[in-house]
Amino acid sequence: MKKTVICSAAFALVFGFAVASNALAAADKGPAEITMKTEAGKKPASFPHAKHQAKNECDTCHKDANFPADKKWSMKNGHALCQGCHKAKGTPTTCVTCHKK
Numbered sequence: 001m002k003k004t005v006i007c008s009a010a011f012a013l014v015f016g017f018a019v020a021s022n023a024l025a026a027a028d029k030g031p032a033e034i035t036m037k038t039e040a041g042k043k044p045a046s047f048p049h050a051k052h053q054a055k056n057e058c059d060t061c062h063k064d065a066n067f068p069a070d071k072k073w074s075m076k077n078g079h080a081l082c083q084g085c086h087k088a089k090g091t092p093t094t095c096v097t098c099h100k101k
Helices: 002-027 049-055 058-062 075-089
Strands: 034-036 045-047
Touching: 058 075
Parallel strands: none
Antiparallel strands: 034 045
16 A cells, blocks of 8 residues: 555656646747848848747757757758748748748
């Protein structure tokens, strides 16, 4: 009986910690809208982060080879990541899709 109570308490503690950790991670999904700027500062891209999160897993972008670990965007890696995905999914790839006037 004592072993059962201790095992149940330990399980509840571990399970509770796992649920709390997942809730905290889910709560911090970053900003809903992001403006991506290159170091040159030309033609920033508007990125509806929340809209993309609703349709994709985080790793789709954040683990892509074109996603800059230092978050310093270049035209080359931004276009490779975003246009590549848009082309694969049949979504618009025109300039004004991301580069709002």
